[in-house]
Every structure is written in C-alpha cells, then in structure tokens.
Amino acid sequence: MVDKETKAVLIGVTVMVSDMAPAPGTATNDRGEFSLDSIPVGKHDITLSYMGYEGRTLRDVLVTSAKEVILPLEMEERVVKMNDVVVTRKREHINDMALASTRTFDVQETERYAGSRSDPARMSSNFAGAQGGDDSRNDIVIRGNSPQGVLWRMEGVDIPNPNHFNIPGTTGGPVSMLNSKLLANSDLFMGAFPAEYGDAVAGVFDVRLRNGNNKKYEFTGQLGLLGTEALAEGPISRKAGSSFLVNYRYSTLQIFQGLGIKVGTTSIPQYQDASFKLNFPMGKKGDLSFFGLGGLSRIDLIVSTLTEPEPQLYGESDRDQYFKAGSGVVGGTYGITLNDKNYMKFTIAQSASNVWALHTKVFRNASFAVDSMKDVLGYDFNVASTVAHWYINKKISPRQTLKYGIVNKYYSVSFLDSSRQYPTSRQDWQLRENYKGGTDLVQAYIQYKLRPSEVMTLTGGLHAQYLTHNGSKALEPRAGMRWAASGKDIVTAGYGLHSQVQPLYQYFAHLPQDPPGIMQNYNVDFTRSHHFVAGYERILGPHLRLRTEAYGQYLYNVPIERRIGSSYSGLNQGSTFSRNFPDTMQNTGTGYNYGIEATLEKTFSKGFYLLLTGSAFDSKAAGNDGVYRNTDYNTQYAVNLLLGYEKKIGKYSTLTTGAKATTIGGKLYSPVDVAASNALGDIVVVDSQRNSLRFAPYYRVDLKLGIRINAKRLTHEIAVDLVNVANTKNILSLTYSSDLAAQGVAYPFYTQYQLGFLPIFYYRLDL
Structure with a gap:
C-alpha cells in the first residue's frame, strides 16, 4: 500500500473483507503489505481505511482455490477531513492527471466479455467511442480517427505495434501479443489526454504489467484454439519480496484445419510470443523491475494451388504471399521515493521490429488454370528504437501535485522496397525505398494538478516534441476539470492539442523515377489535432451508473498530396494489410470529428453485470x-450490449455465461473505374467520389459459456466463446479480381465477407 503521488509506503492501513460477517481484517506492515488468509472462494468486497486518506472499497474481487489474489494498491490523501467515499476499482483512473475521456481497462471485468478472444484491443472496442467492426483485425478506431493515431505504451515507455502480422504504419493486427493474464489495470485515453503523452492524435493505450506473486509459486496452463500457453510466477527471494512472472504462447490454429472450420484463409498462421516481468523491491523506498514482450509470426498465403476462386479474408486472390514479422521490447525501470514530497522514476527500453514479404503474381487463363507466375513485390523493413522516460512526481501539498519529465526516442531504420506489380505487364522493378539511417523524437512535459476542494479537481500542462531529421516541432497545451457536483453527479471537461509523426517509412521513400537520395516527403510536418470534451456522469446506485460525453476534434496540418484534384488524406490510412506510398505531400489538409457517447453500466454484483454503450458521430x-x-x-x-451472469454450483464451482450484441454503421467504399482497374490490374476508384457509398450495417451476436471448478489447490476453467453465433454475413470490402477479368467478366469485382460462425474453446488450469 503506497501514497498515490509519492509512492511512499503506508503503514497501518486497515484492510477488511466488508461483505462477510464478521468481517475479517488486518493492517499493512512496515513494507505496506498485508495478507488475509482463509477467505472463501468467490467474489468479495475489500475496504481500506487510513487516517488522513480517502477510504476505498474494491468491489467483487475474485478469490479462487489455486491462486493468491495480489492487489497493488494506492491511496490518495484527503484535501479536508470528511467521510470515506466508496470508489470501485475499475473506475479509478490509473493516471491521476486524467479527468476526462478515459476508461480504466479492468482485466478481471473485461475478461468476461464474450467474443473478445482474450485480446485487450478487442476488449476495449466495447467501450463507448472505441469500436472495431473488422473481424480480420483488432484495430482500435477511436471517435472516427484512424487507428494509426493510437499510441501503445507499456510500463511508461512507447512500444512498437504489439500485434502479430503487423504492417508498418499500423497499430493493430489479427492476433495480439499482449496476454491479459499478465496485465494490471491499465488506462485507455480517448481524447484530451494528459501532457505526459505525445506522438498521438487519436488515443493512448497505457498498459501496465502486474508483479508476480512474491510469496508462493503458481502456474497456469491453457489449451485453446487461439493458443497453447504456460505462465509461471513466484518469489525470487521471499525475504526481499522480489518476484518473477513469465509467459509463453504458441499458435494452435492448425486444429481448425482438422475440424474443417474455415477462418477466411487457406493457410494456417504461425505465431509465438513471450512476456515477462521481474520485480526487485529496493528497501522501503525504491523498486527495480525488468520487463519484456516479443513475438514472431509468419504465414504463406498460397492461392496458386486453388482450382476455383475462393475468397481470402487475409490475403489477395491473385498472388501467393510470403510474410514474416517479428517485434519485441525489453526494458528496465527504477522508481524511488526521494522524500515525503518527491517520487522519481526512470525507464529505459530497447525495441525492434522487422517485416519481410514477397508477393508472387499468379496469371491464370479463362478456365482458371495457372499460365505463369512472377515475383511482383518484395520488401524488408527494420526499425530499432531506444526510448527513455524520466519523471519526477512532486506533492506540493495535499491540494497540489506537479509532474514533469522527458521522453527521448531514437529510431534506427533500414527500409528496402521494390515493386513491379502495376500494371501487371510491367517487367522492370521500381525501387521505392532504399534507406538506412536514424532520427530522434525528443519530448518534454509538465503537468499540474490542483484540488481546490474535495469535489473539484483541475489539471493543466504543456507537452513539447521535436523530430530531429526534419526539424518538426510542437508545443501543446492540455487542461482538464472534474467536479463532483453532488454525491451522485460528476461533470468533466478537457482540452488538448496533440501532434503525431507520420509513418517512418513514408519520410524516407522516394518516387520510382528519382534516386533514393531524393525523398519527396522527408520534410513533412506533424499531423495536429485540437480535442474538446465535456462529460456528465450520474451514479444511479451502488453498482449502476450512466455516463455521457460529447466531443469535437479539429485536425489540421494533415498530409495530403500536392496533385491537383486529389482526394487523398493521411487520415484514411493505418487499418489495412498494405503500406501506403503517396505522391509528394504537403501539410495543408484538414478534418474534423464530433459526436456524443453514452454508457450505462451495472458493475458485477449479485452474479450479474451489464454494459450498454452507444456512440453517434461524424x-x-x-x-x-x-x-x-x-x-x-x-x-x-456503434452500439454494444454486453450481459453476463455467474452462478455458484455447489460449494466450489461457478457457472459463467456472457452475451454480446454489436451493431455498427456500414463500412464506406467508393465507385470503381472498371476500365482503369483492368488496365492497372488492381482496383481503381473514382477519386472525386471517394467514400460516397456504404455497405450494409455490421451486426454480430456472440455467446460465452464456461465453468470454473475450485478443487483443492487447483482451479479448472473450461469455456467456449461462440463468435458470430448467427453466422451473419458482414461485408468487409469490394475487391478487384484479375481472374474474373481474365475470364472477360464485365464487372471483375467480388464482395469480400468477414468471419462467419467461429467457436473458440479453451481449458485453463491454475495451481
């Protein structure tokens, strides 16, 4: 147990299991630790109280027979003496400077969501303002922004795209490398985020890893269609309180093939990933930890062996594609309480990512037989970065807190790309990128929090960033307000100016007719965005609340092509399996997003939870x-309805159920130019009518059924996730088919559909 601002150990905090009678209790020791033994399995409420600090109640903490429950807790000093307040754990923003447009990602809660595949990104798409709608990828689309505008951060430092099969310039992918079993509660920022976050114009997913158990050794094994994995944790030194936590997973999707279940592709993805955290307390004031996350993935999408046309959800129908990707980050962090007013933390990490691909065009005759094949595209992209984050948190008084820091991120890059795919008759290779070098993104920030009264909190700050290779710079003000107007009404507001670099490979690309040294977009500036948000929250009961938020965003300095009449905007890239090589760009584009969101939430109580979210936007x-x-x-x-119910069966078993219904407005697409598409060998849209057509709305229903059995020192969990249980045919895109063109079809395009019914099972063993 520590102070929220200074991380100083709090000795003598009273801890009670308040839903039991009589209520078992204890107090924290001289290291801020506490232990409660012989608590029955099931859900319990934990109440904390300490003189001079706001009281807290943690609702529905799950206790099983196998694993100890570890709760890293913080308490906030009172401004004035008053009665204790009840704060549910999932509603507490991890970042104390976040007052608006923030959702705490509660791992225990979100793991109940049906259809989320244990993927943190897919789980977050259930929140108001963050939606998916693409079964092939887990991109987080926040308030109409490109998912490219989302920043991923882990343990205080920026990290590369944490997804398998990731493409440069994107932040999502088909399969996440993040494992929810290792995550602590984290924050998802959806607008006007605090000053410590930069290089993002849409949102931030600030991921925290939990510490391993420092008292006993524990193990989790899981077998499922989306991965077979093992997790181990335990003490390194019980006396010192140090611990380890490590996880490894590899793909088992080949089981689909044996069951005859189609997943939208004729090829089986291969992937594996690992993650860890080592924690070493350094006395009562310091803490040293090391962390890491990494994964490898590859897939060979082979269509040359097909004897008839077959839709490809993940690949293209006219070519064999060979793809390999790998990325990872490893780092260390040291935090120390300097005195009763100041806390300092320093984190340094090294990350690397590689993407390699080769495309071989398949030419067929009118009877679909293969005539010939030729290599048409190859690329090898490598990015390594060293990132360091240093900050000091200063508690000026119980009313005032100051936080300031520096983030430096140096990139070392190697990009090689060559193409001869368009038109299909092209024989000469067009070199589009051949660059080795580096650039540095330097960021600094200062944040101030003022609590003039117990019901009012104000924040303000500045964020600055500078990109060395072309001199782009920005100075961004941020502000926030939270007013607890009464015991049941909360009003929030926020403003922020935010900036983001372009995808790195676009800076160093060149037009095929130019030599590599002439990079037409080398000096493109940051994309910038003004965020305005205002929200209202009404507490309807101990477990029920209604939250609404309205927002407006104005984006400017957006890269667009200099080509006269072009409708291209940099705001439309970042959510496909293709990279984007625009013509010469300039920072004169603009855009806007505005909308309103609502959330009705009943947190888990009496075996039942409900989450209803909706958003309307432009x-x-x-x-x-x-x-x-x-x-x-x-x-x-976008509208999401999630329901869940858990019921104890006997003394040691629990039945778990969940359901989800989602509907999202139809995806946009553009009229096609058939003659130009046939001449090029790929889809060509009518530029002046971009995104003027719309597919039918997206609709999906998911169900989840499971049972958790608490045996002596063991917990078994068996569950099945029934994704798209109604087998709804949702449209993904309109795709050009060179095979149909070869057969003389007048309209050589086919409709590409998303995933159909997909049952996903797993068996988990905790001991």
Missing part, C-alpha cells in the same frame, strides 16, 4: 480538392 477529411468527404472510419454509429 468524421470528415478534405484532400487537395478542398472537398470534405467521409473518412474511411465514418460508420456514424
């Missing part, structure tokens, strides 16, 4: 022709 962008058009992400609305 998202537009203008290219060089000055016309505001729908962005690729302007689905206009």
Whole structure:
C-alpha cells in the first residue's frame, strides 16, 4: 500500500473483507503489505481505511482455490477531513492527471466479455467511442480517427505495434501479443489526454504489467484454439519480496484445419510470443523491475494451388504471399521515493521490429488454370528504437501535485522496397525505398494538478516534441476539470492539442523515377489535432451508473498530396494489410470529428453485470480538392450490449455465461473505374467520389459459456466463446479480381465477407 503521488509506503492501513460477517481484517506492515488468509472462494468486497486518506472499497474481487489474489494498491490523501467515499476499482483512473475521456481497462471485468478472444484491443472496442467492426483485425478506431493515431505504451515507455502480422504504419493486427493474464489495470485515453503523452492524435493505450506473486509459486496452463500457453510466477527471494512472472504462447490454429472450420484463409498462421516481468523491491523506498514482450509470426498465403476462386479474408486472390514479422521490447525501470514530497522514476527500453514479404503474381487463363507466375513485390523493413522516460512526481501539498519529465526516442531504420506489380505487364522493378539511417523524437512535459476542494479537481500542462531529421516541432497545451457536483453527479471537461509523426517509412521513400537520395516527403510536418470534451456522469446506485460525453476534434496540418484534384488524406490510412506510398505531400489538409457517447453500466454484483454503450458521430477529411468527404472510419454509429451472469454450483464451482450484441454503421467504399482497374490490374476508384457509398450495417451476436471448478489447490476453467453465433454475413470490402477479368467478366469485382460462425474453446488450469 503506497501514497498515490509519492509512492511512499503506508503503514497501518486497515484492510477488511466488508461483505462477510464478521468481517475479517488486518493492517499493512512496515513494507505496506498485508495478507488475509482463509477467505472463501468467490467474489468479495475489500475496504481500506487510513487516517488522513480517502477510504476505498474494491468491489467483487475474485478469490479462487489455486491462486493468491495480489492487489497493488494506492491511496490518495484527503484535501479536508470528511467521510470515506466508496470508489470501485475499475473506475479509478490509473493516471491521476486524467479527468476526462478515459476508461480504466479492468482485466478481471473485461475478461468476461464474450467474443473478445482474450485480446485487450478487442476488449476495449466495447467501450463507448472505441469500436472495431473488422473481424480480420483488432484495430482500435477511436471517435472516427484512424487507428494509426493510437499510441501503445507499456510500463511508461512507447512500444512498437504489439500485434502479430503487423504492417508498418499500423497499430493493430489479427492476433495480439499482449496476454491479459499478465496485465494490471491499465488506462485507455480517448481524447484530451494528459501532457505526459505525445506522438498521438487519436488515443493512448497505457498498459501496465502486474508483479508476480512474491510469496508462493503458481502456474497456469491453457489449451485453446487461439493458443497453447504456460505462465509461471513466484518469489525470487521471499525475504526481499522480489518476484518473477513469465509467459509463453504458441499458435494452435492448425486444429481448425482438422475440424474443417474455415477462418477466411487457406493457410494456417504461425505465431509465438513471450512476456515477462521481474520485480526487485529496493528497501522501503525504491523498486527495480525488468520487463519484456516479443513475438514472431509468419504465414504463406498460397492461392496458386486453388482450382476455383475462393475468397481470402487475409490475403489477395491473385498472388501467393510470403510474410514474416517479428517485434519485441525489453526494458528496465527504477522508481524511488526521494522524500515525503518527491517520487522519481526512470525507464529505459530497447525495441525492434522487422517485416519481410514477397508477393508472387499468379496469371491464370479463362478456365482458371495457372499460365505463369512472377515475383511482383518484395520488401524488408527494420526499425530499432531506444526510448527513455524520466519523471519526477512532486506533492506540493495535499491540494497540489506537479509532474514533469522527458521522453527521448531514437529510431534506427533500414527500409528496402521494390515493386513491379502495376500494371501487371510491367517487367522492370521500381525501387521505392532504399534507406538506412536514424532520427530522434525528443519530448518534454509538465503537468499540474490542483484540488481546490474535495469535489473539484483541475489539471493543466504543456507537452513539447521535436523530430530531429526534419526539424518538426510542437508545443501543446492540455487542461482538464472534474467536479463532483453532488454525491451522485460528476461533470468533466478537457482540452488538448496533440501532434503525431507520420509513418517512418513514408519520410524516407522516394518516387520510382528519382534516386533514393531524393525523398519527396522527408520534410513533412506533424499531423495536429485540437480535442474538446465535456462529460456528465450520474451514479444511479451502488453498482449502476450512466455516463455521457460529447466531443469535437479539429485536425489540421494533415498530409495530403500536392496533385491537383486529389482526394487523398493521411487520415484514411493505418487499418489495412498494405503500406501506403503517396505522391509528394504537403501539410495543408484538414478534418474534423464530433459526436456524443453514452454508457450505462451495472458493475458485477449479485452474479450479474451489464454494459450498454452507444456512440453517434461524424468524421470528415478534405484532400487537395478542398472537398470534405467521409473518412474511411465514418460508420456514424456503434452500439454494444454486453450481459453476463455467474452462478455458484455447489460449494466450489461457478457457472459463467456472457452475451454480446454489436451493431455498427456500414463500412464506406467508393465507385470503381472498371476500365482503369483492368488496365492497372488492381482496383481503381473514382477519386472525386471517394467514400460516397456504404455497405450494409455490421451486426454480430456472440455467446460465452464456461465453468470454473475450485478443487483443492487447483482451479479448472473450461469455456467456449461462440463468435458470430448467427453466422451473419458482414461485408468487409469490394475487391478487384484479375481472374474474373481474365475470364472477360464485365464487372471483375467480388464482395469480400468477414468471419462467419467461429467457436473458440479453451481449458485453463491454475495451481
């Protein structure tokens, strides 16, 4: 147990299991630790109280027979003496400077969500303002922004895309490398985020790893269709309180093939990942930890062996594709309480990512037989980065807190790309990128929090960033307000100016007709965005609350092509399996997003939870022709309904059930130019009518059924996730088919559908 600002150990905090009678209790020792033994399995409420600090109640903490429950807790000093307040654990923002547009990612709660595949990104798409709608990827689309605008952070430092099969310039992918079993509660920021976060214009997912058990050794094994994994944790030194936590997973999707279940591709993905955290307390004031996350993935998407056309969810129908990717980060962090007013933390990490691909075009005749094949695309992209984050948290008084720090991220890059795919008759290779070098993104920030009264909190700050290779710079003000108008009403507001670098490979690309040293987009500036948010929250009961938020965003300095009449906007990239090589760009584009969101939530109590979220919004962008058009992400609305029920069966077993219904506005697409598409060998849209057409709305229902059995020192869990249980045919895209063109079809395009019914099972053993 520590002070929220200074991380100083709190000795003598009273801890009670308040839902039991009589209520078992204890107090924290001289290291801020506590232990409660012989607590029955099931859900319990834990109440904390300490003189001079706000009281807290943690609702529905799950106790099983196998694993000890570890609760890293913080308490906030009172401004004035008053009665204790009850704060549910999932509602407490981990970042104390976040007052608006923030959702705490509670691992215990979100693991109940049906259809989420234990993927943190897919879990977060159930929150108001963050939606998915693409079964092939887990991109987080926040308030109509490109998912490219989302920053991933782990343990205080920026990390590369934490997904398997990731493509440069994206932040999502088909399979996450993050394992929810290792995560502590984390924050998802969806607008006007605090000053310590930079290089993002859409949102931030600030991921925290939990510490391993420092008292006893524990093991988790899991077998499932999406992965077979093992997790181990335990003490390194019980006396010192140090611990380890390590996890390894590899893919088992080949089981699909044996069961005859189609997953949208004829090839089986291969992937494996590992993660760890080592924690070493350094006396009562310091803490040293090391962490890491890494994964490898590859897939060979082979269509040349097909004897008839078959839709490919993950690949293209006219080529064999060979793809390999790998990424990882390893780092260390040291935090120390300097005195009763100051806390300092320093984190340094090294990350690396590699993506390699080769595409071989398959030419067929009118009877679908293979005529010939030729290599048409190859690339090898490598990015290594060293990132360091240093900050000091200073408690000026119980009313005032100051936080300031520096983030430095140096990139070392190697990009090689060559293509001869368009038109299909091309024989000469076009070199589009051949660069080795580096650049440095330097960031600094200062944040101030003022609590003039117990019911009012204000924050303000500045964030600055500078990109060395072309001199791009930004100075960004941030502000927030939270007013607890009464015991049941909360009003929030926030503003922020945010900036982001472009995908690195675009800076160093060159036009095929130019030598590699002439990089047409080398000096492109940051994309910038003003965020305005205002929210209202009404507490309807101990476990029920309604939250609404309205927002507006104005994006400017957006890269668009200099080409006269072009509708291209940098706001439309970042959510596909393709990289983007625009023509010469300039920072004169604009865009806007505005909307309203609502959340009705009943937190888990009496065996039942409910989450109903809805958002209505508009998202537009203008290219060089000055016309505001729908962005690729302007689905206009999204609604999620999640229900869950748990019931104890006998003394030691629990039945778990869950359901989810999602509807999202239809994806946008553009009219096609058939003649130009046939001449090029790929889809060519009518530029002036970009995103003027819309597919049918997306709709999906998921169910989850499971049972948890608490045996002596063991916990078994068996569950099945029934994704798209109604087998709804949702449209993903319109795709050009060179095979249909070869057969003389007048309209050589086919509709590509998303995943159908997909049952996902797992068996988990905790001991």
